[in-house]
């Protein structure tokens with residue numbers, strides 16, 4: 001039987017996720033401001049005072065490789081926060097079982113349990129291998 005996170009642990013992860021989201025937004029904004037594009041610099045100004053949800057929406061038009069990784073993580077982090085709010089946090093997207101508590105502690109934005117993640121990565125890399 002997998003150990004499920006208790007309320008206190010979820011609350012702890014929620015503040016970790018919020019901190020992380022804030023840092024990522026800050027990084028993305030800084031990168032936009034540093035870019036040569038006037039348009040991106042303007043977006044960076046616009047998103048400064050936005051609510052969390054609108055941030056990713058505005059950024060969606062930005063096509064800048066430097067922020068791809070941050071943006072991807074930000075989406076995962078925001079998704080985890082949404083799932084916490086909805087009460088569906090900590091369930092595996094694939095098999096519906098509880099995601100191992102130690103896995104969530106290590107990767108709070110995880111959406112798959114360890115087994116499903118392993119299978120996913122194997123399939124994913126195999127598929128990518130076929131297209132090459």
Ligand SMILES: [Zn+2]
Pocket residue numbers: 092093094095096097112113114115116117
């Ligand atoms: Zn699973």
